[in-house]
Amino acid sequence: MTLRLLTALAAVVLLVPGGHAAEVATHKLDNGMEVLVRPDHRAPVVTAMVWYRVGGIDEYPGRTGVAHVLEHMMFKGTEEVGPGEFAEIIARNGGDDNAFTGQDYTAYFEKLASDRLEVALRLEADRMVNLLLQEEQFAKETQVVMEERRLRVEDDPRSLAHETLRAVAFDAHGYGQPIIGWMEDLESLELADLETWYDRYYSPRNARLVVAGDVEPEQVFELAEKHFGGLPGGAEPAAVDPKPAPEPRGSRTVDLEAQARVPYTVMAYRVPNLPAADANWEPFALRLLAGILDEGRSARLASRLVRDRGLAASAGAHYGPESRAPGLFYLEGTPAPDTDPEALEQALLDQVASLREEAVGKDELARVKRQIAASEVFQNDSVFYQAMEIGKLETIGYGHEYRKNYLERIRAVTPEQIQKVAAKYLKPQRRTLVRLHPQKPQGAPKGAGEVRQ
Template identity: 50%
Template sequence: MTMRNALFALIPALMATPVAAQSGAGVTEFTLDNGMQILVREDHRAPVVVSQVWYRVGSSYETRGETGLSHLFEHMMFKGTERHAEGEFSEIISREGGRLNAFTGRDFSAYFEIMAADRLPVALELEADRMANLQINAEALSTEREVVLEERRLRTDDRPEGRFAERYAAIAHPGTGYAHPIIGWADDVAAFEVADLRDWYDQWYTPTNATLVVAGDVEAEAVHSMAQEYFGGIEGREVPAVHDPDNLQPPGERRVIHRDPQARVTQLRMGYEVPSFATAESGLDPYALQMLATILDGGDGARLAEDLVRGSGVAAAAGAGYNPMVRLDGEFSLFGVPADGDVDAVEAALREQIRRLQETLVSDETLERARSQMLADHLFEMDSVFYQAMQLGMLETTGAGWQTLNDFEENVRALTAEDLRAAAREYLRPEMLSVGIMQPADQEETG
């Protein structure tokens, strides 16, 4: 993640003729003539605005030889334009009392500002400038390439958990862009030249591949007018076709054992390939998988803590998770740390928890506890203006569609115990499973 603090002078918003818009649950959608999508969520509780520009490109769009290019390019987006020198962007934002940041994921690259609501035009002017006029030169590339390589060394190469995570991803996501790290392989990053970054910019950084999300104390029509003023004159370009593998093709159970001389404790990671919001054939399946994860790991009363940690004591720690907001298939993940080094016992216990979900309907009490927790967590998160914008941008960029946000409560309330068991039986199958074990190098081999 690239962190920059910043602020700037107010630029008056010029008004443009409004066009037809779609609205729902407080969200208004516009599309500019150049193909850029605008999403506005009005929230007038405080005079604050969040502005985010999402590009549909991330590490899953990369092939071997390109890995890490999306992340490195995020760094380059702060190196200045013809109008604003390097560092000026951040100085302007800081001067105005705002802050900014950027992040790259597997499916997106995003840039945001948090400002006083009346400073929104400043953020939009700067984002439009670097969308159209970014300067890319050899000196800046050399500097940022070394920054990224050092970041990789610190976070991955020098950490046993980082080395293990890369080895696990390679077997958990075979044949997809999720198999390589967001930061990229070091040899790819070291070989990038100016021409590579300019091609990436030309291919992906275009209005037709971008979504502007604005949330906060704003009026939708005023935001549309500002977006038209600052982004409307940028020419839209077609983006390259993306060829992804077929979804949910069972590759068979895979295992990797990583013996690391710096590892202090044994760790177990298990993951089932499951559908996401974007790939699910049944609209309820992602919600059922979320609820299954909540039943297993939704607080101290959840099954993994109750049965594996406090109950049998086989695990010192255990957990589960599932994120449906990805472009390709997702992962229903489990992890465990053996209490006494017996990783086989932890794996057997986690498999037994999955078998239990497949064979026995959850009780009404368990179902309602998980339902209440999911709804409460969602409502709490939606209290944040920044989180509202994040949800809209992530859903839209990963192909689920921002309207999915409107359906959350209804779908969670509709889930039955039969839905949960059916999802567990359909997706949590051995042929969809990856198992990763990290052990200290001097520990007796398992498996």
Template identity: 50%
Template sequence: MWLTLALMPMVAQAADTHEFKLDNGMRVIVQEDHRAPVVVSQVWYRAGSVDEVNGKTGVAHVLEHMMFKGTKTVPPGQFSRLIAAAGGRENAFTGPDYTAYYQQLEKSQLPLSIKLEADRMANLELTKDEFSKEIRVVMEERRWRTDDKPQGMLNEQFNAVAYQAHPYSRPIVGWMNDLENMTVEDAREWYHNWYAPNNAILVVAGDVKAQDVLKLAKQHFGVIKPHALPVRKSQVEPQQIGERRTVVKVPAELPYVLMGFHVPVLQDPDKDWEPYALEILAGVLDGNASARLNQKLVREQQLAVDVGAGYDMVQRGKIGLFELEGTPSEGKTVAELEAALLEQVEEIKQKGVTNEELQRVKAQVIAADVYQRDSVFYQAMKIGRLETTGFSWRTLKDYPAKLQAVTPQQVQEVARKYLIRDTLTVATLDPQPMDPNAKPKGKPYDR
């Protein structure tokens, strides 16, 4: 599957987080959590759709699929069967900035996970026959998750319009034409370019001892030779100089609007404050049922059946969007809802936010931090995502204080500075009549 992760609330890690670096450049981060005899092992590669080139979109995700298709000693499909036989769960996901593979197991099975991951890092066999079968699966996945989903089609068009030069404009799953013309040589090139120990991070969280994990990592990953990585050429999005719009006309039941403003993301965790203010702003608008958008537009004005706001401060591409979205109520138009969403933004720009709102949002995020500590999986996820996007896991410990330091004036300032019409992209879904006899283009898929 491909996955674009929204910023998960970040929680200060306990003192028992350990970091190592193998001689071949691979980094190992261990988060000890001894509450239950379970372990999560994740291998993150700093390679995602942002590293692709036109004509080969989707290759990062295709290679993710091919990683389950066998090595010199493990036949196709055997990886998953071995993990299942050990009582574990496994999967993988591709994002714009990374590709990651994970297993959740009883702690005594960690050596199996490490051994299998190291094997496919070094010894993957990419055959034409397996590729020809799996590329059809990926195309089916694209049909099911995007082509058959009106909002999926809209999201794809929205990104293609919001970004004109930056690779975030391209769909993670790839354009269908690129998938149709992709070859096993394309997947092999991606694997040889990016799948190296010096481009990977092993994150292990759970009932383990750091030195034991390091010993396993040295034994299995440490023997893999590093190689020079391709030069990454930074692609900067030109300044947007006017509002952009796109209309998507597909069969659908309900209209929908998605809006995005170009905004900064985290660059210097020690000095930046604007990303934290933007996150607070998103919470003021859409933190819970009593937040402004839901309270005003759904409950009071009954303009929408659902509304939302979102922002993700962690992006390897060094650019982000502050998004607003909504589905109008019956009898209301997309234009009316769009105007109402912008009106809520203008009210904050003019009048600011209250201390009460600010404290509510801060309390909610900190509470979410506490709840997420119960998940060993998400402890590892937070570490892996930060590290592959260019930040240290140590950034986690400063997050609550950075958030607490945001003032009402700073929230108002970022709204005034960045949520302006000249940096706005609007995508609207114009529902077309639905054929009751039409069959889906794709079939459900889950590895």
């Protein structure tokens, strides 16, 4: 065992479960806004984040991309702050800022010296209620997002494959809609769509302020009261828990052609998140199952498919239980040169079958548990990650306390439970498979892009 891993595991013992260095202090403003603070005095820096409980899942067909376009427009000014001045003010104060839109949330953040925190809170409170949505800026920013879609999705074969997979796996659910929006929807988006979205979701009652770093909770609460406390709370949060997608009725396969240099295979199984699981240990067993396949160089995909058999140039697996609705368990792989993509696809399916049919060895499971524990400690070394985790967990409805016993629940999973979730959820009728083929020359046989159910 490496010195780094020993040190990390020692830290797990010394810290409270989950690897957190301090408790989270909470306060609720009269207008409904929640404020959460995690002190961390190792360095004189702070991360401030404002989270809105609304994202791509809350959009409806024909108006996808509105959450992401509004995120861009949040930097285009208020009566007090001109277009682009938000970032300039943060930079003048020695910090940086950005934002991101997910399926379950939209968040804005600033990283600064701790004595500059008030600057960030003043700016965030201003644009929460005073944003100027102007037609000229909207037209420009929509073009920016459309170009972003071309670069990140349409000209990126793997991203295109993942977008296609989600659209097919969730053909009757918000998770099937791309966060960045379908191009046709972006082309028809109107400023009024953003105004409606902003008025409905951007209010203190639907927001959370998270601050982590070299601060004291009472100091942050006072600043929050000063800058956010006087804002109108808004209506009750309009973003409600989405209904789970209809249960899958059979496997689905897509053969997709794109201008890719090499073939690529990605598949996903419909699996529960924590609220939708039949037993509360199931998501943690699924997380460990993903780790057995792809957690370090000793994981099965890297050791068996890449190094031992030479079938894959790369292979991976992923599952994240933290979401507002049930999601997907992913496997993917790029075949090694001169390897038939079908051989890699079958090898990935064989790895899934072995997990359904045989219990994982205790030593292998213990190794993965240790690696997950170490990863938790390394991640919590970052003040930004601490704020990120608190904001995400609070916004999706899990609560920040979820992380306190996360490692305890991971450690409690047995080999038999891993085999049970593999048999229950990783079965063909829950699977969507996308095969990405390099573009065929003109005149080649038709059939690419066909979906089979």
